[in-house]
Amino acid sequence: MNFRVAAEKYLAENMKKTIKLDVPYIEALYPIISHVNLEDIHSAMLKPYMMARDEAGMKIRTMNYTIVLVNAIKHMAYRYWRHDDGKPVIPYVNPLPTICKKTSGLYGVKWRDDARQGRVLTIEEQREFVSLLDGPAKDMFTFSLYTGLRESEVTGLMWDEEKYETDVFMLDKDRTKSGKTRPVILCGITREIIDRYREMDDVFVFTQDRFKRTFSKISVGRWKRAKEMSNIGDLRVHDARTTFASRLRDIGAHEEDIADLLGHVRSGVTARYAKPSMRKLKELVCKLETEYPLEQHGNKS
Secondary structure: OEHHHHHHHHHHHOOOOOHHHHHHHHHOOHHHHOOOEHHHOOHHHHHHHHHHHHHOOOOHHHHHHHHHHHHHHHHHHHHOOEOOOOOEOOOOOOOOOOOOOOOHHHHOOOOOOOOOOOOOOOHHHHHHHHHHOOHHHHHHHHHHHHHOOOHHHHHOOEHHHEEHHHOEEEEOHHHOOOOOOEEEEOOHHHHHHHHHOOOOOOOEOOOOOOOOOOOOOOOOOHHHHHHHHOOOOOOOOHHHHHHHHHHHHHOOOOHHHHHHHHOOOOOOHHHHHOOOOHHHHHHHHHHHHHHOOOOOOOOOO
């Protein structure tokens, strides 16, 4: 099976909500490896492509994502796709190495560590920035600060994920990056936000107006204007998630509980037997809201 046929099959069958975002990465490879059999694709074939992207200033992380997609297609072809006789579509998998300090020469790329580290907001920075937001942008960013949801998880939050009796939304495994079901625990601040949107739409929680327009991103319009008006500097929506995790550690949460609240896969042999305690997770989230209130009620920093 050649790359183009395999890639089109991968895109057609993948149920990931953000699969459309992968299309440009994959289609950019068609001129180079479109008719090459999957098992014959190796790093040297991608070298001209990577060198050109490097010259254009593309980040290492972005180039690596292209490699990850190629490897994902190879993996599907070997592990899950079958010929009529039951044999794998390709006989073996030879994954391409991602770009790091040791492998950058394979792709003719100059190594640089351009990965941006997550930023943790102080409570003062949070209040300053949130005060400059309004409408759904303010509510969604605040919701992320107190739940740790990713941007796509917030904008795609649906009413049928709500569990009324427990103040919990449960994100299905198809909606999470880790592929595991994830609890979203509500407390005072987040419950108030949810209640403001309860009558606006039957499907999605966060809608824009009476026309029921939904969002694909938080960081547009009002968000950009608020950044221009503030002294917040380099702030991204994902920093709300980083801030949430850091604050959980500050209030004494165990790493296993932080993993459950962030939707990460637990590590360790016993992890497969451990189930999160909703009561304990709710206590942590409510404690975080108390220690880091949205409004000025103390001098926590």
